[in-house]
Amino acid sequence: MSVKHTDDAVMNHLIAALPEDEFIRIKPTLEPVSLTLGEVIYESGQQLNNIYFPTTAIISLLYIMENGSTAEIGMSGNDGLVGIALYMGGSTTPSRAVVQSAGNAFRMPSSALHDEFSLGGVFQKILLRYTQSLMTQISQTAVCNRLHSVEQQLCRWLLINHDLLQTNKLIMTHDLIANMLGVRREGVSIAAGHLQQLGLIKYVRGTITMMNRDALERAACECYRVVKDEYDRLLGKYISKNR
Amino acid sequence: MSVKHTDDAVMNHLIAALPEDEFIRIKPTLEPVSLTLGEVIYESGQQLNNIYFPTTAIISLLYIMENGSTAEIGMSGNDGLVGIALYMGGSTTPSRAVVQSAGNAFRMPSSALHDEFSLGGVFQKILLRYTQSLMTQISQTAVCNRLHSVEQQLCRWLLINHDLLQTNKLIMTHDLIANMLGVRREGVSIAAGHLQQLGLIKYVRGTITMMNRDALERAACECYRVVKDEYDRLLGKYISKNR
DNA sequence: CATCATCCGTGCGCTTGCGCACACATAAAC
DNA sequence: GTTTATGTGTGCGCAAGCGCACGGATGATG
Numbered sequence: 001m002s003v004k005h006t007d008d009a010v011m012n013h014l015i016a017a018l019p020e021d022e023f024i025r026i027k028p029t030l031e032p033v034s035l036t037l038g039e040v041i042y043e044s045g046q047q048l049n050n051i052y053f054p055t056t057a058i059i060s061l062l063y064i065m066e067n068g069s070t071a072e073i074g075m076s077g078n079d080g081l082v083g084i085a086l087y088m089g090g091s092t093t094p095s096r097a098v099v100q101s102a103g104n105a106f107r108m109p110s111s112a113l114h115d116e117f118s119l120g121g122v123f124q125k126i127l128l129r130y131t132q133s134l135m136t137q138i139s140q141t142a143v144c145n146r147l148h149s150v151e152q153q154l155c156r157w158l159l160i161n162h163d164l165l166q167t168n169k170l171i172m173t174h175d176l177i178a179n180m181l182g183v184r185r186e187g188v189s190i191a192a193g194h195l196q197q198l199g200l201i202k203y204v205r206g207t208i209t210m211m212n213r214d215a216l217e218r219a220a221c222e223c224y225r226v227v228k229d230e231y232d233r234l235l236g237k238y239i240s241k242n243r
Numbered sequence: 244m245s246v247k248h249t250d251d252a253v254m255n256h257l258i259a260a261l262p263e264d265e266f267i268r269i270k271p272t273l274e275p276v277s278l279t280l281g282e283v284i285y286e287s288g289q290q291l292n293n294i295y296f297p298t299t300a301i302i303s304l305l306y307i308m309e310n311g312s313t314a315e316i317g318m319s320g321n322d323g324l325v326g327i328a329l330y331m332g333g334s335t336t337p338s339r340a341v342v343q344s345a346g347n348a349f350r351m352p353s354s355a356l357h358d359e360f361s362l363g364g365v366f367q368k369i370l371l372r373y374t375q376s377l378m379t380q381i382s383q384t385a386v387c388n389r390l391h392s393v394e395q396q397l398c399r400w401l402l403i404n405h406d407l408l409q410t411n412k413l414i415m416t417h418d419l420i421a422n423m424l425g426v427r428r429e430g431v432s433i434a435a436g437h438l439q440q441l442g443l444i445k446y447v448r449g450t451i452t453m454m455n456r457d458a459l460e461r462a463a464c465e466c467y468r469v470v471k472d473e474y475d476r477l478l479g480k481y482i483s484k485n486r
Numbered sequence: 487c488a489t490c491a492t493c494c495g496t497g498c499g500c501t502t503g504c505g506c507a508c509a510c511a512t513a514a515a516c
Numbered sequence: 517g518t519t520t521a522t523g524t525g526t527g528c529g530c531a532a533g534c535g536c537a538c539g540g541a542t543g544a545t546g
Contacts, residue, residue: 065465
């Protein structure tokens with residue numbers, strides 16, 4: 001069903017899912033960019049000018065409170081895009097988009113996005129479906145924050161990363177994870193220590209290696225699977241070859 | 244700017260914001276329905292057939308976990324609609340929509356919705372903008388669940404209700420609120436008791452009366468205002484007369 | 487090789503919220 | 517008017533997570 005494009009833009013699943021004609025049309029508007037760790041793609045409330053389709057990079061959507069504490073509401077990698085507000089009409093959101101794992105992405109200017117979106121084709125369909133899948137992710141984060149332990153959430157967070165990464169190794173300190181999860185660094189250290197003791201992960205100074213994915217899934221809360229299944233339900237028929 | 248329609252469908256702000264021609268076109272497809280307290284509009288994962296535009300009713304979006312505990316991710320009243328998944332492409336969501344405050348709504352069948360949505364007019368714009376505003380609400384709920392106290396969240400929750408209601412009186416037990424907030428009934432009782440002591444609210448057996456809205460806003464976390472401001476930013480220009 | 491910054495382990499007191507249990511009040515039902 | 521159901525107050529003990537503090541370890545820098 002899905003067409004093989006002649007470009008590594010295919011690494012982004014949403015782009016890869018486009019029919020040949022739509023792909024050819026938007027291809028010239030896609031500019032490859034390299035994103036560095038910690039780079040801020042969008043600042044909260046700031047007018048957006050481009051939408052990003054990550055290929056190897058992972059971008060984190062963060063809320064920053066008045067007192068400076070932070071919490072992640074969602075993550076996008078080659079399964080999605082960053083910059084939903086551009087086609088939803090708001091042009092901006094109250095969240096910040098930060099590069100959590102350095103890598104590449106394709107950048108598409110706002111004008112090209114609007115042109116293609118307004119045609120009402122598969123491009124629009126896929127973008128809207130992805131938006132719904134992101135809503136599920138955010139919703140699940142909300143209930144997860146309320147009802148589950150730090151350790152369960154850490155497992156979930158590691159699994160999401162694992163899905164978006166090409167490797168088992170994750171460059172990430174406990175401190176950064178704490179900022180994402182909205183908890184203390186010590187809390188992450190304790191949870192990670194426990195997971196290491198169980199043999200699910202290993203880590204040394206800023207590098208976490210996932211040793212046993214299945215066990216991690218069992219140690220995570222149901223939230224991980226709900227979001228994953230919902231993504232597959234919404235976009236699976238477009239992204240047939242994936243996974 | 245906004246046209247005065249000849250119908251009480253105007254009580255729903257999104258419908259009221261439509262230009263005359265679009266309103267006339269969708270009007271015959273709107274069926275007034277009465278919604279009773281506790282009624283389940285949509286069940287999690289169940290195929291949707293209608294979208295709802297509340298006028299006096301308030302609908303709560305709930306997640307139900309495997310162990311039966313619940314948490315609210317958002318609320319819609321005459322400021323919005325229920326059934327986003329219908330035009331986003333998913334046809335369903337993992338959440339349940341429950342009537343939290345009895346009242347009326349307009350029901351629009353899926354087919355009519357798709358017809359009008361695909362025209363790419365103001366209707367589509369407004370629906371997408373509302374979706375973004377709901378995403379903000381859900382996102383803020385996520386960080387609020389992580390970072391703020393039960394009392395702060397209770398204030399926020401009361402304020403949202405107050406905005407959607409036509410009165411200061413809220414028919415709601417501590418137990419139900421606890422289900423919404425995803426906390427214990429006792430926790431709500433303690434927080435509510437404190438707010439009553441401060442003179443912000445009064446309550447007796449299932450009825451809560453808001454006494455001092457300004458003070459409630461000061462006692463709430465920033466989350467309330469962020470969501471409200473974002474809604475106004477996204478939809479304010481359409482809903483000029485509102486507030 | 488020595489210094490320094492960064493990352494992680496650990497301990498302690500404290501607060502918030504949980505789970506449970508039960509008493510008491512007020513409305514509804516008969 | 518008595519019974520019954522429902523809604524709220526209160527009091528435990530307990531666990532999770534917070535804020536703070538400090539010490540040790542590891543890797544980068546010069």
